[in-house]
Amino acid sequence: MQFLTCATYLIFYVNSVLTYNSDTFTEELLIKPLYSEQIYAHFQFTTKWDVDPNTETFNHSRIFPRALGEIVKRYNVQELHVSLTGGLWRYDSWGYPVTDAAPGAEVWAWFKTDTKDVNKNWKLLANSLSGLLCASLNFVDTSNSVSPEFSFKPTGVTDSPNVNSSYLSSGVSGLASLLNSGYIHNTRYHSVALHLRPVCRDETCQSLSLELQQSVSLVYDYLILGTKNWSLRKLFGQGVTRNCILASRSEIYVDTTTSSTHSFELSPPPDDVVTSIRGGHVSTFGKYNVPNYFLHISAKYEESQKLAVVSPPSLYASQYLTGYGQERGGIVTKLYNNHWDNLNVVVLQNIPWYVPIYLHTLKVTTDGVNNEPITLRYIPGIQRERPYYLEILLKLPPKSATAVSIDFDYVFLKWQEYPPDANHGFYIGSAIISSHLTLARNYTGLPQDGSTITDSFNASRSGYLVQVRTENMVITLPTPDFSMPYNVICLACTVVALAFGPLHNITTRRLVLKPKNNEKLLFRLKRKLTEFLKK
C-alpha cells in the first residue's frame, strides 16, 4: 500500500521589524521666459529622508543615493554643496536664478564639529566627489580653498573652465528624461548642482531630516532655438514620457507673469493657475501635473513688436581686470545697488596664490566717493599653500555703483607648474556677493526653509538671501618660452661643435718647423750610398 506522504512545509515568515524611515522624492520643472531673449528651465529634484543625519549609517537607502551617503558619512560632512556650471548667469538681464552657481566648479561643505582634521577630510572629500561626478574636483585642496567668516562656513572654491557632461545620462523616466546631453550643451548657460543639508523634520524641529536637492539649470537662447515659440521637444529633444513612479509629486510650472506684456498661449492649457505674492511681487504660474502618460507642452507667442523693458534686479555685480603690461595688474569688482534703500553686502574673494594682492591698494569707491568698509577680513596667501582670502562688509548707498579695486603683481611660476596650455592663461574665481534683499522682485530663489519650487510660492519673508557670483577672469602670467632650453641646447651644441674642434686642434697640436726637403730621389740615394761607403 502506498502512502501518500504529505509534506508540510513550514514557512517561516521573517517578520521584518525594520521600520523604514519615510523618504519622499519630488520632481519639478520651472520654465520661465526671461525678459530678454532667453528662456530659463530649472529642474529641481528633492529627496527628503526622515533620518537623523548624525547617526545614520547609510547602509540602507531607498531613494536617497547611497553613493553620496557613504561619502558624507565617511568624511563627517554636515552639509555639502557642489555646482558645475558652464556659462555665466547674467543677473542684470535675467534676474536671479533659483540656485546660484559660479562659472566653473564650486564646492562648499560644512564638516561636523567633531572632525579631527578638516583639511585632510576636505581634500579626501573633493577626491571622492571627483570620482562620483567625473569632474576634476580633485584639484580642490587647501591651496585654493578658503574658510570665509561671513559668506558661508567652510567653503572651497575651485575654477575649472569646463564642466564635464559625461555623468549626464538619459533614458530614465520622469522629468529626468528631458535631460539629454545634446540639448543641455546647446544653451547659453547650464549648471548642475547638488545641495545636501540637514533640515527640521517638522515645525517643532525636535528631530532632523536629511534633504538632498539636485538641480539642473538651463538658459536657452531664442536665437539658438530659432524661434520664440518654445516647446518641450524644442528645448529638450522630447516630451515627458511619464511621471517618475518614485516621485510623490511630479509637476511642471510655467511662469506666465511676462504673459501680460508678451502674451503666449500654452497648449495644452495648464491644469491649474497659481498666483504667488512674494515680497510685494506678484507672479503667476501655469501648473501641470505630469500624468503617467506622455506629456508635451508648447507655447505660441502672439505676433507683437513690443519690447520688454528690462529692469535690472536690486543687486548685481561684475568683475574685471585692469592694468597693462606683464608686471602689475588690478582686479575691480563692481557692485550695483538698484534698490531705493541702503544695502549691506558681503564681498568674498578667493584669489589664487599666484596672484599676490596688496591690501594697502584696496580702494572702495561709490560713485567716485570713498566708501569705508564696515568690516574687513584678510588672510594673505602663501605661495603654493594658501590662497588670498578677502572678505569685506560694505554698505551700498541707494541707486549706486560701487567699485572694489585691489592691485596685484604678476609672478613667475616654476617651470613644472605651468599647465600644458600655459598660454591659455590662469583662472581667477568669481567674487561672491551676499546680501539680504527686502524686495523679492526678480527673485525666484527658494526660501531658506524650503526645498521645492512649490515652497517658494507665497513665501514672503523679512529678507531674501541672494548670492551673486561674478564672472571668472583669465590672466596671462609671464609665460616662458618652453622651447627655449631646447633651442639653447641646439645652438650651444652647434657653437661648441664648430668652435671646439678647431680650437682643440690648435691648442693641443705642437707646431714644429720642419726643413723643406726638395732633393730628388736619385740624389738622395746617391748621398745615402756615399755615406754608407764611407763607413
Next chain:
Amino acid sequence: MIADDMACNPRNPRPATVFNNANQHINVYGDDVEVDYRGYEVTVENFVRLLTGRLPPGTPRSKQLLTDEGSNVLVYLTGHGGDGFLKFQDSEEITSQEMADALEQMWQKQRYHETFFMIDTCQAASMYERFYSPNILAVGSSLVGEDSLSHHVDPAIGVYIIDRYTYYALDFLENVDPQSNKSMGEFLQVCPKSVCISTVGVRRDLFRRNPDHVPITDFLVQ
C-alpha cells in the same frame, strides 16, 4: 582619459557629440561615456600610476584600474607620436621604454592576465617593440618609419576628424556584440595597406595563444 573636452567645447557646432565621420554616422561620445581623467589630469605620470596602481591615497574607485591576475586589459592609445614616443598634451611624452616598464610592473604585480595593446600614431610599432612582459598582444597602426594618416576632413569644423586605422577598427567593432564569435585574428586583419596607406603592425611573440583562436570578446565587449 581625454585631455581635450571636444564634446562640451562651446565651439563644437554639434554640442556634446563627437562623430567618427563627417556624415555623422556614429556618435562616439554617447550618453554612457565616462571620462575619469580629463584635462590637466591627463599626464604621463597619472597614466603610469593608473596602470601600475601606485595612486595617491584618497583616489576614488572610478579612477583606479582595479584589475587582478584574471583580468584582460585593453590599452588603446592615440595621438601624435614618433619613433619611440607618444605625446601627452602639448608638453610631455611617454617613451616606449616607459610603456614597456609599466606593463612589466603590471605583470609582476599580477594586474593582468592578458593585455591587448592598441596604438594609433605615426611609427606606432616603435611603441611596442620594447615590450618584454608575457601575454601581450600588440597592434599598431603603422610600422617604424611610416606615418599614420587621418581618414577625412570635416569642413564644418575644419579639422581631420579620425585616423584611418581607428576608423576601420571602429567600423569592424560596430558589428561585434557580446554573442559575437569573431576572433582576434580577424580583428588584426583590419585596415589593410590598400585603405590604411600605412602598414598595420602586429606583435604576437609575447602572446601565448594563437590570436585566430582567441574570441574578440575576450578583450572587446560592450
